[in-house]
Amino acid sequence: MSVRILALVGSLRAGSTNRQLAEAAVKLAPEGAEVELFEGLAEIPFYNEDIDVEGGVPAAATRLREAARAADAFLLFSPEYNGTIPAVLKNAIDWLSRPYGAGAFGRKPVAVVGTAFGQYGGVWAQDEARKAVGLAGGRVIEDIKLSIPGSLTRFAETHPSDDAEVAAQLTEVVARLYGTVEAVTAA
Template sequence: MSVRILGLVGSLRSGSHNRQLAEAAVKHAPDGVDIVLYEGLADVPFYNEDIDVEGSVPAAALRLREAATAADAFLLFSPEYNGTIPAVLKNAIDWLSRPYGAGALTGKPVAVVGTALGQYGGVWAQDESRKAAGIAGGAVLEDVKLSIPNSAGRFAEVHPADDAEVSAQLAEVLGKVAAAAAPAA
């Protein structure tokens, strides 16, 4: 049986290094791990309880919730915007946190990885993403981390999927996420 991991990329930019990191995760997923990168975060409106009412939930938010419900675990790819989590990723977490106590993240393993321009690889944004996902009900894997600094230099000529060190680190992350999501034997 395969473990299905939903990847949410916190950058909407087509050439994003975090998008490329997510593509590398798909390419290097171990056997038995199916990674689905969610497309459409740009279409999800900002969370508003007034529109999160049965029969009125925007179609884009419903699609996100359906994809999340079908997932066994989550891998969030977070760049760092002004020292914190990108709005698009926070918005996705907000939608997935509802209904309160029974959202699509509830009880499922969540890991956060990413790359950023700075010397710390976006650790502040990743920490904030873990915090938000945990409060939203996710089972955050606090020991599963990957922060890659200097993204502009490191990936200027090499796609993350072709970087042997990054590929090995991603495989380790994916193995840990899959193990956390696998049903107990």
């Protein structure tokens, strides 16, 4: 069975350590799991119910919703901006929460991980992302967590996939998320 995991990265910066972490997840996915890194969150306008109408939904938002509907699970990578979730990630969650009661998360499993410069690795932002995704219709897997502190120094010379400890932890995260999907499908 092939499991599609859609990865959303809450940082738009080209050298983002969270993007690098997502790239590592793509490489480290176990056999049978495909992690797809969604490109294009920057093109999606802020959610506005006035444009979320038949014939008016922006193409970038439609592409996000289609990718989400095709996914079996989600892996969100959240840095921490001023102690909370980045606007670009929150905006993606808002678009995926609609239409109300039938959003694209569709009770699919979601894990939230990330890295940040601070000593806690972005846990506040990741907790906020879990809360928002849960309210938006995703089935947050609360016990799958990974918060890596000191991102700017830890990954200054090393890509996360080349950091043995991080690679092992990220491999476990993806494998556990994959296992969650398999368990639900087998039931």
